[in-house]
Amino acid sequence: MAQSFDPKSLASLIDHTILKPDATTAQVTTACEQALRHGFKSVCVNPVQVRTVAGLLAGSDVRACSVIGFPLGAGTSRIKAAEAAAAVADGAAEIDMVIDIGALKDGRTDAVGADIAAVRDACRGAVLKVIIEACLLTDDEKRTACRLAKAAGADFVKTSTGFSTGGATRADVALMRAEVGPDMGVKASGGIRTLEVARAMIEAGATRLGTSSGIAIIGEAPAGDASGP
Template identity: 60%
Template sequence: MPDDVNTASRADLAGMIDHTILKADATRADVARHCDEALAHGFASVCINGVHAAFVADRLRGSRVKTCAVLGFPLGASGAGAKAAEAAWLIRQGADELDMVLDIGAVVEGEFERARADIAAVRDASAGRVLKVILETCLLDEARIVAACRIAAEAGADFVKTSTGFSSGGASVETVALMRRTVGPTLGVKASGGIRTAESARAMVAAGATRIGASASVAIVSAGGPTAPGGY
């Protein structure tokens, strides 16, 4: 993390961004463009739906940009066995990082052991890949955000992540700060959903985020660039 996040350079921010394209109608040309943008700007990863994982892994091969694939996305309701199988398949496709949606309903119900087992199944299947757990914080109250962060940490996740970008809200500075306080300094915190400017990205980093998920990544790192309307 930069020493002064409020004056962090755009290059600093670029290295923290998962350049994201998760819309249902994304074409192979759209995904290729995201890969080329990630290579040009030095983003941390390209975050895609699994159907594009092999293509992205091949296009990024030999670079420092990672292939990040989502699973159990966007509802988190496919079940632990299905998620574990999806994780194993994504790894065979070349995924370096996995962003899973936890069993949100289990957390809402207070069925914390069920939620923990869901994450643990993916952790066991992930062959040591970076695992980020999406909490969908807009659907949880503060106590359940804290509980979900603790569950993810106990199950061996590497990051906790705010949002899919497909529900009723995205990241907020307050929620990111709460997640950072809960997991302490050792776990990553990924802020995603509605981050479209360098200023908003820096605010998330100042609150404790160590990774940013954004589709407006180029605008974030390009002075005077247009921001993307809506979306992730």
């Protein structure tokens, strides 16, 4: 089945992201207005802004999304779980958490799996995406992270925070898709600013895109373009 790259279909794959530390209420409000106008999948914000976003998006198909343990993943599981539960209580329908990257590098896979599971348990009913920060991992570590996320019941694995040494790459998306199989979501995030890059990520296996450049991307997408895998 061909993947559609028309603006409407492409917009439905985009988490419209505003995660900069100096984001104002006015900027977050504008992002919500843009998401409603263009039909983005969600608006992804820091936890402090979830209640505002959920209120602005209420009654629409656009979801409120928040990040947990962001951007380092170095908080305790207890705090990550509490943060996730609070975000859901404030109206988040989707949660993007950062794994304990150091524990994974140490080979403490039980700790990484338990960390993900704690957040999964805290946000039952919400979509859970697990950020593995692929730019900091070896390929074997990326595969391990994907397996742990899948085993813990996450809905997606996600490439990057966009705040580390690199963002999404086509190779990483393809590796993650191969590891989790056809049914789990793969989110590409970090450095996705053009239609060409967005298309490459989707062709590699991404089913969601995290970007603050969604309007520019769909602006490049020709209506009725249904080329792709």
